[in-house]
Amino acid sequence: MSALPVPLYAPLVLFDEWDEDCGQGRRSVVLVATMVVLVALTVVSWSDRSAASGLLPLDIAVGVLACGLLPLMLRRTVPVALVLVVLAVLSPAATPPATCGALLVAQRRPLVVAIAVGLAGVAGHAVQGLWRPTAGLAFVWWLVLAVVAHAALVASGALTRARRALLVSLRERARRAEAEQAQRVAAARSHERTLIAREMHDVLAHRLSLVAASAGALEYRPDASPEKIARAAGVVRAGVHQALEELREVIGVLRADGTDPAADRPQPVLADLSALLAESRDAGAVVHVDDRVTDPAAAPVTTGRTAYRIVQEGLTNARKHAPGGPVHVRLEGGPGDGLLIELRNPVPGGPPEAPPGSGTGLVGLAERAQLAGGTLGHEITPDGRFRLHAALPWPP
Template sequence: MNDDSYRDAEAEADCRSAPGPVTVTTVIAGVGVMVALTIWARLGARPAEPFLGLDIAAGVLSWALAPVVLWRPVPAALGLTLLALVSPAATPAATLAALLVAQRRGFRVAVAVGAAGIAAHAVRGVWRPIGGISYAWWLVLIVAGYGALVGWGALAQARRALVRSLRERARRAEAEQGRRVAEARMLERTRIAREMHDVLAHRLSLLATYAGALEYRPDSPPEQLSRAAGVVRAGVHQALDELREVISVLRDEDTADDQDPEGWPQRALADLPRLVDESRDAGGQVRLRDEVVDPDALPPAAARTAYRVVREGLTNARKHAASQPVEVVLEGRPGARFVIDIRNPLREGGAAAPITPGTGTGLVGLTERVQLAGGRLDHEVTAGEFRLHAWLPWPA
């Protein structure tokens, strides 16, 4: 759609909007006054005006037709132009119609109506000359007048279009801002949910293991029961501390020195032995084989991701195969890949109900983290065991 067609469509929409009573009254009163003044001026200039009856009839018709311009500007303007061809009493209504056409229709239509008005007045000036002014100057005034009306109307139409465009842009910008805020909230909620899962799932699965031992072995020696209860109590306090740490990070926009760029507590390869010891203390059979060359050279981001992978692997093994041994293998050196391989046999009887329920989103979020770090994570069930395999880039 070109510019003129767009303006025509907008102007047509303007024409369809019903004008208010104030506008209609103003047009009727204004045109009536101008018609009366024009007839009065003609009588003052020529008391014996031979076309007085024609002027009165044309003036009354133009006055009656003037309000129609508000609904149908082009047909009404052409009708008033024909009346202006025979009587100057129709000139006020004809010029008003040309102005409204320029304001409400496309520029080409406005120019055509203006040219018709100029031609009508030029013809009328031949057979009903205006006294006190030459015909040439009369044409100059007519052309200048209609040109000013068309330009004024086009300028007003362009201003209205600009205002509409700015309002539409503001509305779209506000809607876009609302959508971005909603997306940001959703992303933030997803990030919080993943962090809560990563931080608390491991700790709570340990507590579930100890609580299960207390429930199913009530005949254990008092010393073991007391020790298990103490571990549960300490684990609960530690889980609360970790939860408080997460919440404090969410509330604080400034990232501390001991936190990663995302604002979460930093973990490294040095924390893996403690992670394995916690699983062993809970009764798990975890074997850690560390074949990493120069672990201190591993980039911090890769170290944090590796810690998350091992923690998720141990948590899943504790949930779904609590009584089975788990083997954790770490391999890598600078200039090669850092490989993490976690395996554990499935429990007898196939897929049994886990000790603690899970949603399955942990591995999904972990896969995304590994991919963001430039690596890859795979998990599969083969030969009666579950395998979690991941690798991360390790620049030289």
């Protein structure tokens, strides 16, 4: 019984299934051990005829040399596979290692190279079949079996290589998807914290400007009645307390991971403007209001919150840059008509004392209005007043 190439690649397919999970040394040991067994079986099956023709030493030498080349084939796949094809021409003992070489080339190299090595293997076994024919098997059938076996080896190796490439691609896509997801989460978290910081800027600036105005009244009006002094001191105390509470909240939110719903602050709406204006009057500000809003409670949440922040920042700027001056606030609009906001306050004649601040309040207001679908502008009017105006959407 001769050693045909047809069944000899089956153990190597199994070997390939765990090829990626084993080290180079362990793969070499398993490959050499498998091939030694197959080469030994091939030499034994040909021993009678080889001994009769005096070729048994050649078979043994070729088998030992072929097995010795196998560890090198894991690093130099194509050259060693071609050497094994040449050895297969000399002896059937090299058939198992030669078929192993064809399979590994197909698994590790492009399809064109694998086909070329497969054709070389078919040619080598064709020469072997002419020189040392198999008893009971015509040369034509031997050639057909060699072609089928090498075609199966090339196809199996190419499929394995394609599967590996697909797995690598999927792993890379999964890694990129995880990285992109992490970036999106980080960007969303950064965006949310920016919004929170902007909210806190508006709130704290308003609160501290009230405290500064009340403290200024205490400083410049020492002759005020005890009732007014007590009232101003109460405003300062309450303002500082609220400012500390709000600062504690924003620090806690910015330290959190952004996933705690309890960290979200209740957001103001348009109906809260009356309380904001009353708070400014309590601090001593002169605020005139022309409110022509038809139904403040029906205002959209985004529109109401943006309007509140615009008025809040306008009052804060007036206290900073024109302390003691009257502020005129006009609100007009309703469902389907939009919401118009206008604040006017006098511009000081001389250079005022520079108040502390980042100078980004109006920039933040413009961004708020744009995000809400509206517009915001400011200018100095001909009569010497600072005018802050905004138009916000209010769907019907």
